[in-house]
Amino acid sequence: xxxxxxxxxxxxxxxxxxxxxxxxxxxxxxxxxxxxxxxxxxxxxxxxxxxxxxxxxxxxxxxxxxxxxxxxxxxxxxxxxxxxxxxxxxxxxxxxxxxxxxxxxxxxxxxxxxxxxxxxxxxxxxxxxxxxxxxxxxxxxxxxxxxxxxxxxxxxxxxxxxxxxxxxxxxxxxxxxxxxxxxxxxxxxxxxxxxxxxxxxxxxxxxxxxxxxxxxxxxxxxxxxxxxxxxxxxxxxxxxxxxxxxxxxxxxxxxxxxxxxxxxxxxxxxxxxxxxxxxxxxxxxxxxxxxxxxxxxxxxxxxxxxxxxxxxxxxxxxxxxxxxxxxxxxxxxxxxxxxxxxxxxxxxxxxxxxxxxxxxxxxxxxxxxxxxxxxxxxxxxxxxxxxxxxxxxxx
Amino acid sequence: xxxxxxxxxxxxxxxxxxxxxxxxxxxxxxxxxxxxxxxxxxxxxxxxxxxxxxxxxxxxxxxxxxxxxxxxxxxxxxxxxx
Numbered sequence: 001x002x003x004x005x006x007x008x009x010x011x012x013x014x015x016x017x018x019x020x021x022x023x024x025x026x027x028x029x030x031x032x033x034x035x036x037x038x039x040x041x042x043x044x045x046x047x048x049x050x051x052x053x054x055x056x057x058x059x060x061x062x063x064x065x066x067x068x069x070x071x072x073x074x075x076x077x078x079x080x081x082x083x084x085x086x087x088x089x090x091x092x093x094x095x096x097x098x099x100x101x102x103x104x105x106x107x108x109x110x111x112x113x114x115x116x117x118x119x120x121x122x123x124x125x126x127x128x129x130x131x132x133x134x135x136x137x138x139x140x141x142x143x144x145x146x147x148x149x150x151x152x153x154x155x156x157x158x159x160x161x162x163x164x165x166x167x168x169x170x171x172x173x174x175x176x177x178x179x180x181x182x183x184x185x186x187x188x189x190x191x192x193x194x195x196x197x198x199x200x201x202x203x204x205x206x207x208x209x210x211x212x213x214x215x216x217x218x219x220x221x222x223x224x225x226x227x228x229x230x231x232x233x234x235x236x237x238x239x240x241x242x243x244x245x246x247x248x249x250x251x252x253x254x255x256x257x258x259x260x261x262x263x264x265x266x267x268x269x270x271x272x273x274x275x276x277x278x279x280x281x282x283x284x285x286x287x288x289x290x291x292x293x294x295x296x297x298x299x300x301x302x303x304x305x306x307x308x309x310x311x312x313x314x315x316x317x318x319x320x321x322x323x324x325x326x327x328x329x330x331x332x333x334x335x336x337x338x339x340x341x342x343x344x345x346x347x348x349x350x351x352x353x354x355x356x357x358x359x360x361x362x363x364x365x366x367x368x369x370x371x372x373x374x375x376x377x378x379x380x381x382x383x384x385x386x387x388x389x390x391x392x393x394x395x
Numbered sequence: 396x397x398x399x400x401x402x403x404x405x406x407x408x409x410x411x412x413x414x415x416x417x418x419x420x421x422x423x424x425x426x427x428x429x430x431x432x433x434x435x436x437x438x439x440x441x442x443x444x445x446x447x448x449x450x451x452x453x454x455x456x457x458x459x460x461x462x463x464x465x466x467x468x469x470x471x472x473x474x475x476x477x
Contacts, residue, residue, distance in 0.1 A: 270407070272439040272440070285438060286437070287422070292416055309408055356408070356445070
């Protein structure tokens with residue numbers, strides 16, 4: 001479990017236009033394990049609500065599907081541009097997009113069509129890659145401009161993709177006559193990076209959309225979306241859950257816990273007791289956080305978080321599957337654990353396979369899934385939806 | 396009545412689902428005159444659920460003595476006898 005090369009952390013935040021239940025922007029990413037590539041796309045559908053949501057989702061899905069089948073990036077973008085219908089009134093295409101296609105060596109291919117330009121930061125300063133213009137003639141009245149650029153990312157670089165809901169926020173005579181504008185967004189990000197150079201993609205995207213929302217006086221006039229790609233040293237986390245199948249392996253479990261250099265989480269009461277015994281520490285249970293549904297958390301020197309096992313992990317899976325942000329949940333163990341996992345890049349699962357027979361009691365009023373199966377589902381969510389790297393070891 | 400009453404509530408999975416979640420509100424039910432004497436702690440798991448001879452969850456330990464199928468009224472009744 002050694003420290004390894006640069007990790008590409010990607011996350012995004014959306015804020016829906018006022019009175020809309022759906023966001024008209026779509027942000028999607030896909031990690032192609034075999035090719036060691038990651039593709040990210042932000043698409044903004046014309047208009048708002050359901051129509052815009054369908055258009056942007058369709059565009060983003062097409063991008064990911066074309067590119068994951070190794071179609072040429074430029075040809076893909078052209079095919080999509082030519083497929084998108086044109087609004088008969090405004091003579092503009094129905095959806096815009098920004099695509100970042102990143103290989104395992106950090107080579108970034110950027111295709112931009114209709115969105116505000118991506119902001120790229122190196123050592124806290126903006127850099128501008130050379131953008132090549134591709135002009136496409138769609139109809140007599142419509143010439144579309146697409147920009148293509150290529151650069152090699154370095155450790156700590158950040159790429160910010162945004163919809164025009166960000167750059168045009170605050171539009172009006174009082175604050176920004178022409179909206180917040182890319183340069184002001186850039187200055188805002190530069191200021192954050194000078195104070196917090198290692199800010200996570202997740203947090204930075206939220207800071208940007210929060211500021212845009214503030215510019216709009218908390219009433220967004222357009223869908224606001226921001227995606228951040230951060231090239232960083234991976235934040236490693238060890239998650240231990242379940243007692244080892246053989247008691248003699250308790251020592252090994254304790255040793256792995258002691259030796260691990262990153263953050264450490266324990267899920268399960270018996271497991272916590274084993275680690276406490278092996279490390280000569282005491283556990284103190286937090287009784288102030290009461291939640292009817294999710295058991296409380298505990299504290300112990302050397303562990304960053306201790307939660308209960310099966311119920312909490314079941315809830316974690318549900319939160320991840322539904323894409324719920326932990327910030328909007330009560331601060332119970334599952335919300336804390338999801339927050340913890342999303343603030344990690346590489347998560348190593350050390351899973352004990354001993355089954356607690358009491359959980360099989362037919363009188364137990366809730367269904368508790370077998371830990372092994374639960375963990376595998378959580379890992380799949382973290383890998384596919386949240387682009388984390390995971391490893392699994394049974395003990 | 397003894398000087399101190401130490402109550403340890405099991406917060407493990409089995410106890411929690413078998414009714415132990417309610418026990419975390421015990422502190423609100425301790426009579427005013429006993430509040431100075433009673434201390435309430437949690438345990439991440441008391442491990443009684445693994446042994447059927449210990450009875451049924453939820454489990455609580457009061458001054459070292461095991462109580463099975465613990466409820467708030469049952470605990471209150473017991474500590475009044477101490």
